[in-house]
Amino acid sequence: MTGILHDKVAVITGAASGIGLATAECLMAEGARVVLVDRNEDALQQLVARSDGKAIAQVTDLLDAESCAAMIPDILARTGQIDILHCNAGTYIGGDLIDTTAETIDRMLNLNVNAVIKNVHAVLPHMIERGSGDIIVTSSLAGRSAIKHEPVYSASKWAVTCFTQTVRRQVNRHGIRVAQVSPGPVISALLADWEPERLQAVKDAGAVIEPKEVAQSILFILSRPRNVTIHDIVVLPTNVDG
Structure with a gap:
């Protein structure tokens, strides 16, 4: 441990697991x-x-408009600063499009896309005023590849990838770095919707990674000198050909 983030305040959504x-x-x-x-x-x-x-609890329902809007102001009132925002909360839909529901689609797009955009929008004035900050978004390999068994999920991650990379170009002149990490299959609650046979097959094949391996990539992004911005890190199990 190097203590490289000493005196930094990081905000992580979806922080209770995975x-x-x-x-x-x-x-x-x-x-x-x-x-x-x-x-x-x-x-x-x-x-x-x-x-x-070292940790502060912030109970927020990102799918509730008022709760989502209050998140950044509430945190700033308690901490006085936000150096790092990691937009990580998300959900998953797999399988054939015809088998899902409109309500499920709305929920996923609101969490995977809309909440990310709102949270970044809310924190930018603070970071611009300070002239520094790091924003990291958890995207996915699905944001770089049209994966046939997850059309809605892939669409959400393509959207958030576009958002991340375009916002980076707008705010880098303010000393703010914007990056994303794009994991392949990760052992987490998001895989609960996978067909049991498919999930067991990837486990048997060593084709999933642990959350901590994604976390180490995020630390790598944050630990670069300020004149270096990592646009995206793709983190895949060795046995997965992305």
């Missing part, structure tokens, strides 16, 4: 104070209790 939790643990180990954003209050309180004072 990539969000692994990233929170990674950044805290490097000295950051981390605001854990999730709607699961019980899980957040348990994480805070064992964080040695």
